[in-house]
Amino acid sequence: MSKLYTDEKNVLIIISLLKANGISKVIVSPGTTNVAFVASVQQDPFFKLYSAVDERSAAYMACGMAHETGEPVVISCTGATASRNYMPGMTEAYYRKLPVLSITSTQATGLVGHNIGQIIDRSKKPNDTQRLSVTLPIVKDEDDFWDCEVKVNQAILELKRGGGGPVHINLPTRYSKNYDTKKLPTCRVMDRFTVVDEFPEINGKVGIFVGAHRQFTSEEIDAIDQFCAANDAVVFCDHTSSFNGKYRVGYALAASQMKGDMSEDKPDITIHIGEVTGDYASIPMVGKEVWRVSPDGELRDTFKKLKYIFEMDEKTFFERYTDKSKAPSDGSLKRCQKRLEEIRNSVPNIPFSNVWVASRMAHLIPEGSVIHFGILNSLRSWNFFDLPQSVTSTANVGGFGIDGSLSSLIGASLANQKKTFFGVIGDLSFFYDMNALGNRHVGNNLRLMVVNNGKGFEMRRTDGLVGHFEEQADDFICALGHFGNKSPTLVKNYAQDLGLKYISASSKEEFDSVYQEFVVKGASDESMVFEVFTNGDDESLALDMIRNVSRDSKKSVKVAARRLLSDKQIKTIKKIIG
Numbered sequence: 001m002s003k004l005y006t007d008e009k010n011v012l013i014i015i016s017l018l019k020a021n022g023i024s025k026v027i028v029s030p031g032t033t034n035v036a037f038v039a040s041v042q043q044d045p046f047f048k049l050y051s052a053v054d055e056r057s058a059a060y061m062a063c064g065m066a067h068e069t070g071e072p073v074v075i076s077c078t079g080a081t082a083s084r085n086y087m088p089g090m091t092e093a094y095y096r097k098l099p100v101l102s103i104t105s106t107q108a109t110g111l112v113g114h115n116i117g118q119i120i121d122r123s124k125k126p127n128d129t130q131r132l133s134v135t136l137p138i139v140k141d142e143d144d145f146w147d148c149e150v151k152v153n154q155a156i157l158e159l160k161r162g163g164g165g166p167v168h169i170n171l172p173t174r175y176s177k178n179y180d181t182k183k184l185p186t187c188r189v190m191d192r193f194t195v196v197d198e199f200p201e202i203n204g205k206v207g208i209f210v211g212a213h214r215q216f217t218s219e220e221i222d223a224i225d226q227f228c229a230a231n232d233a234v235v236f237c238d239h240t241s242s243f244n245g246k247y248r249v250g251y252a253l254a255a256s257q258m259k260g261d262m263s264e265d266k267p268d269i270t271i272h273i274g275e276v277t278g279d280y281a282s283i284p285m286v287g288k289e290v291w292r293v294s295p296d297g298e299l300r301d302t303f304k305k306l307k308y309i310f311e312m313d314e315k316t317f318f319e320r321y322t323d324k325s326k327a328p329s330d331g332s333l334k335r336c337q338k339r340l341e342e343i344r345n346s347v348p349n350i351p352f353s354n355v356w357v358a359s360r361m362a363h364l365i366p367e368g369s370v371i372h373f374g375i376l377n378s379l380r381s382w383n384f385f386d387l388p389q390s391v392t393s394t395a396n397v398g399g400f401g402i403d404g405s406l407s408s409l410i411g412a413s414l415a416n417q418k419k420t421f422f423g424v425i426g427d428l429s430f431f432y433d434m435n436a437l438g439n440r441h442v443g444n445n446l447r448l449m450v451v452n453n454g455k456g457f458e459m460r461r462t463d464g465l466v467g468h469f470e471e472q473a474d475d476f477i478c479a480l481g482h483f484g485n486k487s488p489t490l491v492k493n494y495a496q497d498l499g500l501k502y503i504s505a506s507s508k509e510e511f512d513s514v515y516q517e518f519v520v521k522g523a524s525d526e527s528m529v530f531e532v533f534t535n536g537d538d539e540s541l542a543l544d545m546i547r548n549v550s551r552d553s554k555k556s557v558k559v560a561a562r563r564l565l566s567d568k569q570i571k572t573i574k575k576i577i578g
């Protein structure tokens with residue numbers, strides 16, 4: 001029976017993407033670990049194969065062929081010392097920017113170091129033999145497929161990036177003997193554009209998603225607003241996005257609704273700028289395909305939908321896609337704003353919690369000040385509500401540590417003594433980093449809110465990954481009861497001994513009687529700590545209630561409550577909503 005393609009998926013992905021990119025020339029050296037690849041390409045008439053026993057010679061032949069044709073050339077070899085012999089030719093290719101793609105096959109890389117025949121360690125290669133080296137997984141599930149697909153795209157695109165050069169793929173095999181695959185998988189083909197390239201057309205509804213971003217310049221904001229006006233787009237933002245242009249939409253409240261259908265607001269194409277996002281809720285608002293814009297030009301497939309990467313600054317990109325002759329349009333903006341307003345107007349009376357505090361205070365943060373949020377609950381709670389336009393905000397979502405929120409806030413406050421710097425962090429974040437408050441440089445422009453629920457609520461929330469443990473999560477997963485177990489005096493004494501003003505609240509009434517002092521505009525004589533004592537059950541309930549706002553909020557909350565809450569919590573919810 002004639003042999004078709006192998007059933008080894010990593011090989012099928014390579015072949016599918018080589019074909020999609022028009023790469024057909026392959027120089028093959030003999031061996032066993034590369035059989036799945038070689039046997040598959042030799043039966044596909046798209047490929048033009050050449051044989052070379054000596055791998056050193058194969059790599060140099062590829063140099064000659066690539067130079068002559070200007071096209072990428074693939075070389076394939078097996079284990080033992082075969083791949084070592086690619087080094088001289090790959091070095092030649094590196095210094096002459098020749099697009100040679102070496103695919104070195106191997107048994108599973110976990111076998112390295114166990115004295116198993118022909119297994120060598122290729123994890124490190126001389127820098128000047130490749131622009132990029134990737135090791136593909138053996139594809140066993142969807143996650144491996146995605147990983148493999150992205151890595152092969154990276155490798156192929158790197159062949160021509162920055163003037164081009166050689167690239168290495170390490171390809172593990174499981175020695176499958178099945179060659180019955182008739183059809184190659186359809187793989188996502190990614191492409192990279194630089195300023196000199198012709199850009200693809202935008203076909204469909206477009207929107208922008210901003211991850212954590214440095215502060216925008218006014219020219220950048222203007223370019224984005226004009227792009228939105230010309231393309232009827234909105235900018236999905238959170239409090240780490242730093243974008244405060246006209247088309248900003250803080251969408252977390254709508255996106256978090258467990259029952260809402262937000263598909264009308266969802267674009268087909270999402271332009272992705274910025275870095276890691278802390279707004280997990282809005283991720284489902286990313287459209288069918290993602291075009292990322294970043295000067296680093298890297299394939300960052302945050303949403304697993306990446307199609308294009310534009311290696312350039314954002315202003316250049318948005319200006320290129322702004323047809324100024326088009327009548328400005330803000331239909332999408334108005335629709336999103338209306339939806340948010342409807343939800344906001346239906347928010348029920350939620351219990352005393354971080355979310356409640358945010359609902360009371362977000363709009364009161366004084367104009368022109370700065371606010372930082374702790375990971376993760378504080379950021380999420382405050383993302384439900386808009387800040388005044390001139391307030392800038394951020395959080396440590398680069399690494400998502402609870403270890404430095406206070407230090408980062410203090411660092412920022414030192415950089416500009418004339419502004420007021422607010423912080424909202426949980427008790428674990430505070431106690432972790434509390435020594436920073438004693439730093440002798442701390443001035444009088446700091447207003448720190450510590451929401452003390454006595455534990456790491458993040459791991460206890462009922463809609464989270466570990467909430468199902470309920471009370472069993474408290475002791476070790478949520479670290480309940482440390483640091484004085486919500487002591488009414490510990491933070492107070494520490495703050496006061498450092499010469500800071502201290503206020504606190506344990507209920508809505510107490511909060512209402514003291515909070516004005518915290519948000520008073522302008523300089524104070526001293527920095528301030530505002531400790532807000534909440535409890536975990538109320539935090540949970542507040543979050544569940546805010547995620548179940550709808551026209552028929554009573555019904556939604558009851559349905560969600562049945563699914564998510566304990567009997568005790570359901571009793572409390574009934575008391576609140578009647």
Ligand SMILES: Cc1ncc(C[n+]2csc(CCOP(=O)(O)OP(=O)(O)O)c2C)c(N)n1
Nearest residue numbers: 377400401402403426427428429456457458
């Ligand atoms: C250095 C570090 N350790 C552990 C974590 C995991 N983690 C994420 S959120 C969280 C709980 C934070 O508790 P807290 O600051 O009290 O805020 P809350 O969730 O209670 O509002 C933890 C431990 C982390 N992000 N960083």
